[in-house]
Amino acid sequence: MHRDRFRRLVLRAVRSLPAEIAAHMDNVDIVIEREPSPADLATAGDGGGDGDGAGTRDELFGLYVGTPLTDRQQYGMTLPDRIVIFQGPLERHFHPRDIPREVRTTVIHEIAHHFGIDDHRLDALGLG
Numbered sequence: 001m002h003r004d005r006f007r008r009l010v011l012r013a014v015r016s017l018p019a020e021i022a023a024h025m026d027n028v029d030i031v032i033e034r035e036p037s038p039a040d041l042a043t044a045g046d047g048g049g050d051g052d053g054a055g056t057r058d059e060l061f062g063l064y065v066g067t068p069l070t071d072r073q074q075y076g077m078t079l080p081d082r083i084v085i086f087q088g089p090l091e092r093h094f095h096p097r098d099i100p101r102e103v104r105t106t107v108i109h110e111i112a113h114h115f116g117i118d119d120h121r122l123d124a125l126g127l128g
Contacts (some may be wrong), residue, residue, distance in 0.1 A: 001099060006087050007032055009100050013107035021111070026068060027113060029080045030107070035088045036060045061090050062106040070116030083110040 010032055037045055044060050066081025085106055094102045
C-alpha cells in the first residue's frame with residue numbers, strides 16, 4: 001500500500017475519535033514507521049510499551065511510548081508521548097481489504113494505552 005494512503009487511514013482513525021477523547025490527546029504525537037526498530041521491540045517486550053510481549057517485527061502493529069494519563073502527576077515541560085503505527089507488520093498480517101479496519105483498531109488500541117487502559121482490559125473489550 002502506498003505510504004500516503006496508509007497515512008490517510010491513520011488520520012481518518014484519529015479524526016473519528018469522539019470529541020471527549022480527542023480533547024485529551026494533548027502532547028501526543030502519532031507517527032507512522034515502516035517497521036519497528038529493535039528498540040521498539042524491546043520496549044514492547046519488556047512492558048515499557050503495550051506490555052503485550054510482542055517479540056517479532058511481524059507481531060508489533062503499534063506502540064505507545066509515554067506516561068498514561070492515569071499515571072501523571074507533575075506533567076509539564078515534557079516531550080510528547082508517542083503513538084507509533086507500523087505499516088509493514090499490518091500489511092503482512094492482514095488482507096488488503098481488512099487494512100482500514102485493522103489500522104483503526106491499532107490506533108484505538110494505542111490511544112487506549114494513553115488513557116491508562118492495559119492489554120487485559122483491551123482484550124475484554126475486544127480491542128486486544
